[in-house]
Amino acid sequence: MAVGLRAPVASSLRPVAGCELGWAEAGIRKAGRKDLLLIRLADQTSAAGVFTRNRFCAAPVQLCRAHLAVARPIRALLVNSGCANAGTGPAGLAAAKRTCEAAAALIGCEPSQVLPFSTGVIMEPLPVQAIIEALPQAVARLQPSAWLEAAESIMTTDTVPKAASASCDLGGTPIAVTGIAKGAGMIRPDMATLLAFVVTDAAVAPAVLSELTRRVAGESFNRITVDGDTSTNDSFVVAATGGGAAPPVASLQDPRCAQLQRAIGDVAGELALAIVRDGEGASKFIRIEVENARTGQEASTVAYAVAHSPLVKTAMFASDPNLGRILSAVGASGIGDLDPSLVQLHLNDVWVARDGARHPDYREEDGQRVMRGAEILVRIALGRGTAQATVWTCDLSHQYVSINADYRS
Amino acid sequence: MAVGLRAPVASSLRPVAGCELGWAEAGIRKAGRKDLLLIRLADQTSAAGVFTRNRFCAAPVQLCRAHLAVARPIRALLVNSGCANAGTGPAGLAAAKRTCEAAAALIGCEPSQVLPFSTGVIMEPLPVQAIIEALPQAVARLQPSAWLEAAESIMTTDTVPKAASASCDLGGTPIAVTGIAKGAGMIRPDMATLLAFVVTDAAVAPAVLSELTRRVAGESFNRITVDGDTSTNDSFVVAATGGGAAPPVASLQDPRCAQLQRAIGDVAGELALAIVRDGEGASKFIRIEVENARTGQEASTVAYAVAHSPLVKTAMFASDPNLGRILSAVGASGIGDLDPSLVQLHLNDVWVARDGARHPDYREEDGQRVMRGAEILVRIALGRGTAQATVWTCDLSHQYVSINADYRS
Numbered sequence: 001m002a003v004g005l006r007a008p009v010a011s012s013l014r015p016v017a018g019c020e021l022g023w024a025e026a027g028i029r030k031a032g033r034k035d036l037l038l039i040r041l042a043d044q045t046s047a048a049g050v051f052t053r054n055r056f057c058a059a060p061v062q063l064c065r066a067h068l069a070v071a072r073p074i075r076a077l078l079v080n081s082g083c084a085n086a087g088t089g090p091a092g093l094a095a096a097k098r099t100c101e102a103a104a105a106l107i108g109c110e111p112s113q114v115l116p117f118s119t120g121v122i123m124e125p126l127p128v129q130a131i132i133e134a135l136p137q138a139v140a141r142l143q144p145s146a147w148l149e150a151a152e153s154i155m156t157t158d159t160v161p162k163a164a165s166a167s168c169d170l171g172g173t174p175i176a177v178t179g180i181a182k183g184a185g186m187i188r189p190d191m192a193t194l195l196a197f198v199v200t201d202a203a204v205a206p207a208v209l210s211e212l213t214r215r216v217a218g219e220s221f222n223r224i225t226v227d228g229d230t231s232t233n234d235s236f237v238v239a240a241t242g243g244g245a246a247p248p249v250a251s252l253q254d255p256r257c258a259q260l261q262r263a264i265g266d267v268a269g270e271l272a273l274a275i276v277r278d279g280e281g282a283s284k285f286i287r288i289e290v291e292n293a294r295t296g297q298e299a300s301t302v303a304y305a306v307a308h309s310p311l312v313k314t315a316m317f318a319s320d321p322n323l324g325r326i327l328s329a330v331g332a333s334g335i336g337d338l339d340p341s342l343v344q345l346h347l348n349d350v351w352v353a354r355d356g357a358r359h360p361d362y363r364e365e366d367g368q369r370v371m372r373g374a375e376i377l378v379r380i381a382l383g384r385g386t387a388q389a390t391v392w393t394c395d396l397s398h399q400y401v402s403i404n405a406d407y408r409s
Numbered sequence: 410m411a412v413g414l415r416a417p418v419a420s421s422l423r424p425v426a427g428c429e430l431g432w433a434e435a436g437i438r439k440a441g442r443k444d445l446l447l448i449r450l451a452d453q454t455s456a457a458g459v460f461t462r463n464r465f466c467a468a469p470v471q472l473c474r475a476h477l478a479v480a481r482p483i484r485a486l487l488v489n490s491g492c493a494n495a496g497t498g499p500a501g502l503a504a505a506k507r508t509c510e511a512a513a514a515l516i517g518c519e520p521s522q523v524l525p526f527s528t529g530v531i532m533e534p535l536p537v538q539a540i541i542e543a544l545p546q547a548v549a550r551l552q553p554s555a556w557l558e559a560a561e562s563i564m565t566t567d568t569v570p571k572a573a574s575a576s577c578d579l580g581g582t583p584i585a586v587t588g589i590a591k592g593a594g595m596i597r598p599d600m601a602t603l604l605a606f607v608v609t610d611a612a613v614a615p616a617v618l619s620e621l622t623r624r625v626a627g628e629s630f631n632r633i634t635v636d637g638d639t640s641t642n643d644s645f646v647v648a649a650t651g652g653g654a655a656p657p658v659a660s661l662q663d664p665r666c667a668q669l670q671r672a673i674g675d676v677a678g679e680l681a682l683a684i685v686r687d688g689e690g691a692s693k694f695i696r697i698e699v700e701n702a703r704t705g706q707e708a709s710t711v712a713y714a715v716a717h718s719p720l721v722k723t724a725m726f727a728s729d730p731n732l733g734r735i736l737s738a739v740g741a742s743g744i745g746d747l748d749p750s751l752v753q754l755h756l757n758d759v760w761v762a763r764d765g766a767r768h769p770d771y772r773e774e775d776g777q778r779v780m781r782g783a784e785i786l787v788r789i790a791l792g793r794g795t796a797q798a799t800v801w802t803c804d805l806s807h808q809y810v811s812i813n814a815d816y817r818s
Contacts, residue, residue, distance in 0.1 A: 053741075054737060054741045055741075055745075055747040056736045056740025056741075056749045056765070086736070086737070087733045087736040087762065087765065087766055088766050089750065090766075092766065121733060122733020122734060122736060123762065123766070124733070124767075229719060229741065230741035231737065231741075232733075232736075232737045310719075310813070311813055314810050314813035314814045315814070317814050318814030320815075322530065322531075324493070324496045324532030327465045327496040327532060327641075328495065328638065330465060331464040331466065332462075332463045332464075332639035332640075335464065336464075338464040340464055340465045343465075353532065356465070356496065356498055357496055357497050357498025357500065357501065357532070358496065358497070358532045358533075396810060397810060398811070400723075400810075401807050401809075401810060402807070404720055404724065404727075405726050405727030405729065
């Protein structure tokens with residue numbers, strides 16, 4: 001029951017020169033579903049990534065970091081769904097390495113030129129043999145326009161595949177940017193989201209791509225939350241194949257960086273919001289804007305406190321304008337010197353709380369009208385400064401509980 | 410569906426000399442239910458309290474702090490359920506004052522000798538007139554053995570009234586300690602829980618009582634969480650009437666302080682755990698012990714991270730041993746230099762994860778057996794030091810969503 005989100009049309013997803021995608025059914029958790037994805041990249045590809053800060057980060061995340069630190073270029077992304085390969089110790093790391101070796105042998109590169117990714121159940125062993133046996137199928141299917149199938153093959157509790165494309169003129173030469181993501185639950189990214197891959201045919205120096213990737217993550221995947229749980233496997237990787245006609249972007253001083261960042265950011269932003277719209281059990285899409293904060297960090301803290309409050313989220317689910325819960329979440333967010341009498345609260349166009357208390361003109365039916373909608377803007381002004389932050393989230397529904405209670409069954 | 414919790418038997422609740430309780434039906438939110446409580450205290454009573462750190466703290470909390478700062482002795486506690494009188498601005502403060510004035514006039518003391526408390530919906534005006542009109546009924550009913558009715562009159566979403574008694578020999582002279590509490594949801598106390606009142610007939614100097622109250626809160630109400638939301642109204646007050654025969658405790662050096670703290674702590678601890686057992690929608694009672702931490706604060710942070718993870722809580726609800734979620738919550742708790750390979754996880758007697766990965770001897774059916782129980786011990790060793798912390802919580806169920814989605818209807 002994703003909120004205002006439909007599966008992308010395959011024809012809207014632009015192929016990216018230098019990038020081919022192939023999927024397979026490896027039977028990792030269930031038979032007969034796409035659960036393995038190989039993305040083959042041209043041999044001059046640069047790549048950059050941001051990863052979870054969870055200390056129990058998965059084996060593939062550890063390996064990605066190691067490979068990105070040494071390997072140029074990156075030649076393939078290998079993704080499985082159904083098993084997270086996290087909480088698996090040294091055996092998990094060895095398993096992830098073996099899948100990289102198998103993929104490298106098939107496409108002709110070093111294992112360190114393969115970046116591995118996993119998503120699924122934590123603390124279960126990766127079925128390495130099943131993956132290795134299915135890999136040739138994925139290689140046989142490699143083709144540049146399989147973005148929608150690629151998006152499908154990385155889904156877990158997602159109800160809708162997530163993919164997006166953008167194009168822009170990079171200093172007069174058109175480039176393509178296309179990406180896919182999966183999300184749904186365990187979403188409170190810290191440096192990234194569950195899994196998101198964006199590929200462009202621009203040629204970009206690794207150092208430039210790293211910085212652009214970091215900036216884009218900060219404005220997209222690091223601004224969303226479903227349930228406040230930061231996954232063991234969060235990974236956001238951007239690859240630049242150089243397969244297009246645009247001359248290389250070699251430095252952050254290149255004026256085309258802004259264009260490139262915007263194009264990658266457009267795709268990442270669309271994917272991030274799609275993850276919230278398809279949050280586990282989501283029936284509401286909620287944008288929380290905190291303004292007049294002293295710092296951006298403070299605004300962000302307050303926005304996340306509201307976004308994570310189970311009481312706010314259940315009221316949203318019920319379309320119940322029990323809006324004092326929002327004030328309570330603001331008050332409990334940890335700003336020791338917050339002056340409640342300066343706090344203003346709007347819901348869409350309705351001024352709910354003025355100077356820390358219910359606005360005298362506020363009427364329950366106005367709050368009710370806004371709460372009934374599927375998309376809600378919560379605007380909170382703190383009266384402390386000029387900084388602001390925006391966070392997107394969804395409600396907490398019966399279905400969230402059902403999905404996560406029954407996840408493994 | 411409280412977990413292993415029954416309503417206390419009235420005869421088990423010991424009257425406390427110098428303390429009388431009277432309730433009334435003021436019709437604050439619904440007609441025909443006890444929603445007003447007056448506790449009259451002997452005229453030599455000392456009192457101490459710890460209160461929410463929520464910056465949107467309710468008007469009665471502000472007034473309590475002010476009255477405790479100036480008034481000796483405290484002569485009455487006045488409690489209403491159904492309306493929190495929080496997010497109500499200066500009008501809310503004036504309303505709380507008026508109820509103190511009315512109570513003071515009836516029992517013959519200064520308004521500053523009355524401590525007011527409210528619990529219920531936030532950002533709605535306090536029905537002052539209804540409270541003032543019902544107060545004489547509460548006064549007429551004052552009597553020393555109405556502890557169970559008192560516990561009933563402060564309930565909101567609680568399914569079971571919460572009250573407990575302890576007695577001890579204070580240097581050879583018996584004293585009585587009896588208390589009541591209400592909780593259920595919006596429970597992640599920070600310096601207290603929703604509402605809890607403990608009264609003893611010991612005579613205790615205010616400064617001593619303050620320190621004992623702070624210590625007791627730290628080991629009881631500040632070690633529990635239901636949903637991680639810190640309320641606007643959390644208040645824990647201890648009153649010492651001096652109505653018993655024990656000589657006064659005038660200093661923290663008095664060796665009887667340890668006995669007194671233990672007796673108050675026994676009552677507070679029982680009330681705190683009752684709040685978790687009756688957590689909104691709770692079907693599991695979960696004790697989380699974190700050990701081998703570098704500091705107690707660190708152990709506490711990890712314990713709360715696990716206790717607040719919606720994914721852990723929904724797995725508990727489902728009796729699903731999806732235990733990698735616990736490791737993930739540990740990893741995401743913010744300890745930057747945590748070494749996952751030193752982490753051990755037990756569930757009751759079952760060793761689930763050894764050195765950060767699934768124990769080779771762990772069998773799903775063993776995890777399943779533990780998860781099926783109504784009371785579960787999660788034991789996490791961090792391998793970093795010798796500090797430890799314990800936190801109690803409950804699961805996240807469909808009923809939690811229902812209760813909070815429908816709270817006002």
